[in-house]
Amino acid sequence: MRFAALLVCLLMASLRITASQPGSRAEYLGGTRADIPVKNSGLIEMTDKTYFIFMSKHTRVKIPYSRINLVEYGQDVSRRVLAAAIISPAFTLLKKREHFLTIGFQNDDGGQEAMMFRVDKNDVRLTLVSLEARTGQKVEFQDEDARIAGK
16 A cells, blocks of 8 residues: 555656646756856747747846757666665666757857757657757757657
8 A cells, every 4th residue: 555655656746747838848957158057947948930048047048040050869768776676676667768958059259059958858849849940950869769759
């Protein structure tokens, strides 16, 4: 009985009930922008016809789509080893996927810059399609698994 209750709690914690929001949930992991704090959670907004926008509590970054010259998508797949060790070995059968988006662009001085984001799994496809449409750049996939998940 305790196991079932714990399992339900874990499943509820892993499922996110999403409210209507104007963008894709993302976390800035790093890049060449010193003005954005690392591990900064926010939204990638692509409803603007001119700018790629990343908004968080601390930052608002606007990059013209015309300056974006790289859109790359990749994944990191890992097993749920901790849950398997604590709860049940059956959890080793479950995979955890993290979705990464890299944006390359030219800054105002003509130099190349990059930003890397971890994108929520429920938002990754919309983000990739929107970026292709707005920038005219084809998404580069890091491997075949990323290509399958991104399309």
